[in-house]
Amino acid sequence: MSPFRRPRPAPDQVTGPVGATGGAQAPDAPMIHARGLVKRFGDFTAVNGIDVDVARGESFGFLGPNGAGKSSTMRMIGCVSQPTGGVLRILGMDPRRQGTGIRARLGVCPQQDSLDPELSVKENLVSYARFFGIPRRVAKAKADELLEFVQLTERADSKVEPLSGGMKRRLTIARALVNDPDIVLLDEPTTGLDPQARHLVWERLFRLKQQGVTLVLTTHYMDEAEQLCDRLVVMDGGKIVAEDSPRALIERYSTREVVELRFGAASLEDMAGKLAGLGERIEVLPDRILLYAFDGDEAAEAVTGRGLTPSGTLVRRSTLEDVFLHLTGRTLVD
Amino acid sequence: MAAVLSVLETDLMAYRRTWRASVLSSFVLPTLFVLGFGLSVGSFVDRGGQLGPVHYLDFIVPGMLASTALQVAFGESSFPVFSKFEWIRTYHAMVATPLRVVDILGGDLLFLLLRLLTTTVVFLAVTSAFHAVHSWWAIAVLPVAGLLGIAVAAPIFAFAARVDQDGYFPMLMRFVVIPMSLFAGVFFPIDRLPEVLRWLAYISPLWHAVVLCRAATLPGFGVSVLTAVGHLAYLAAWAGAGFWLALRAFRRRLVI
Ligand SMILES: Nc1ncnc2c1ncn2[C@@H]1O[C@H](COP(=O)(O)OP(=O)(O)O)[C@@H](O)[C@H]1O
Numbered sequence A: 001m002s003p004f005r006r007p008r009p010a011p012d013q014v015t016g017p018v019g020a021t022g023g024a025q026a027p028d029a030p031m032i033h034a035r036g037l038v039k040r041f042g043d044f045t046a047v048n049g050i051d052v053d054v055a056r057g058e059s060f061g062f063l064g065p066n067g068a069g070k071s072s073t074m075r076m077i078g079c080v081s082q083p084t085g086g087v088l089r090i091l092g093m094d095p096r097r098q099g100t101g102i103r104a105r106l107g108v109c110p111q112q113d114s115l116d117p118e119l120s121v122k123e124n125l126v127s128y129a130r131f132f133g134i135p136r137r138v139a140k141a142k143a144d145e146l147l148e149f150v151q152l153t154e155r156a157d158s159k160v161e162p163l164s165g166g167m168k169r170r171l172t173i174a175r176a177l178v179n180d181p182d183i184v185l186l187d188e189p190t191t192g193l194d195p196q197a198r199h200l201v202w203e204r205l206f207r208l209k210q211q212g213v214t215l216v217l218t219t220h221y222m223d224e225a226e227q228l229c230d231r232l233v234v235m236d237g238g239k240i241v242a243e244d245s246p247r248a249l250i251e252r253y254s255t256r257e258v259v260e261l262r263f264g265a266a267s268l269e270d271m272a273g274k275l276a277g278l279g280e281r282i283e284v285l286p287d288r289i290l291l292y293a294f295d296g297d298e299a300a301e302a303v304t305g306r307g308l309t310p311s312g313t314l315v316r317r318s319t320l321e322d323v324f325l326h327l328t329g330r331t332l333v334d
Numbered sequence B: 001m002a003a004v005l006s007v008l009e010t011d012l013m014a015y016r017r018t019w020r021a022s023v024l025s026s027f028v029l030p031t032l033f034v035l036g037f038g039l040s041v042g043s044f045v046d047r048g049g050q051l052g053p054v055h056y057l058d059f060i061v062p063g064m065l066a067s068t069a070l071q072v073a074f075g076e077s078s079f080p081v082f083s084k085f086e087w088i089r090t091y092h093a094m095v096a097t098p099l100r101v102v103d104i105l106g107g108d109l110l111f112l113l114l115r116l117l118t119t120t121v122v123f124l125a126v127t128s129a130f131h132a133v134h135s136w137w138a139i140a141v142l143p144v145a146g147l148l149g150i151a152v153a154a155p156i157f158a159f160a161a162r163v164d165q166d167g168y169f170p171m172l173m174r175f176v177v178i179p180m181s182l183f184a185g186v187f188f189p190i191d192r193l194p195e196v197l198r199w200l201a202y203i204s205p206l207w208h209a210v211v212l213c214r215a216a217t218l219p220g221f222g223v224s225v226l227t228a229v230g231h232l233a234y235l236a237a238w239a240g241a242g243f244w245l246a247l248r249a250f251r252r253r254l255v256i
């Protein structure tokens, strides 16, 4: 069972149920189009001239550490924050003038929970649907459908407070879907969840992606970005430092494999010197050395061949974490 | 308008869980006022003859009615509003929908208006049962209580959207709401007050509402149409300015 009606009517036939109507848009026009987008808070520049295009049906990610400007960007796309500069078009419309019409067609899952503890689980969905002008009866049916989708049917009449973090997130995702949105914005959908709860959320989001929903998400977890994003931008300090599919980014900015070397108490700088010439590149982290090579096992053998005896050796595939490290010299999660 | 009503609907959905306690207390409070102030304190005042032929109970009922509206307005506009920004964050969820800030504010004020009207109706019913209401004009206290409530609540909505911690509300209660209740003609005529305090009463919205309520329920305290319009206009000015301030404060807090 799918809670989503696809294919959708052409956007210019869709009318926001409350407030302004949407503008006309060519079918292949980007869902989100930003050029030189800037957000300043006083003297501080949180988003510093970014260019983004998101196509229909795409799953697009903003990957970056805390403070990179991801939420600021998402809030501008969600039309709850005015851009300080640059061009921004959402669904062919201008957020400065058509915010109401745009928001009618977005689904937003914010970084911080904002569920209503005075309402039951189901009432949270019904009440939210009413804000979109959805008739009460339709809203109730939709709520049942979505509770099924996020596996919360048994909790429909429960209060929100006793739900686990993962359940609250799933409820928030369900809430973001009440209006059959054209774009779903997810700001750090799994931050703070335990691994099991995170996998449940990923599974639901993956299902949405398969149904052709346009997803835009932010994360500072590289595995999340790898799992969910067709394409992503790496953000740091308000700027985009790279953009491509996860696989292409890894191919371009990292080697196929990585050897993680630990050397107990020995000075890692000294060790790095002794490793010179091995692999394609070496990164020294506070607690380990990363040796980048096409063939990790071969590189690990070469290390012992030099008479070095690491206290720990781990050969793994390159990830987006390595891409980020290469591009910025810092790790994603601190 | 549909947008405003959808916000009101959410408030009512939440109120469904607490309405029994809330309605019960709106019966209990006026009963206690009548018994405590009207009958016991009243018997001393009446013996002193300070108010001439007027019973003290009859005198304070319209005042207590206005001051109850003030309490309801404070209760619905301080912590609950702050909480929707800071703790439960439901205002942030609302601005992400097609709702405009003015719809959100309008819906919550409309809910407050309903609370004011039901509380006032109950207050009138209880005090009538104690024969403390003496004119059919008493119906006129409904719009007055509603207007007073909005006149007080709208600026507090603005205040709640500006502050960064809830510690300000007990201070607002202690330094504004309670003094206003004590010195705005609820318990005694303000002509007994020194000049300075009397001017504070004139400034406060409560005094204007008390004068109107008393005119409505108590023959002998009537006011001319022109005076009544003046008091109403003063309350409307507070409500209008408060709404404008609240709208600005909400926008600043929600759309950044
Ligand atoms: N309302 C605000 N006022 C001032 N600074 C802000 C505000 N919102 C965010 N910032 C700053 O902008 C930067 C980017 O924040 P944010 O967009 O939340 O990053 P991210 O979501 O990537 O962690 C941070 O340094 C943050 O402190």
Ligand SMILES: [Mg+2]
Residues within 6 Å of the ligand: A070, A071, A072, A111, A187, A188
């Ligand atoms: Mg963020």
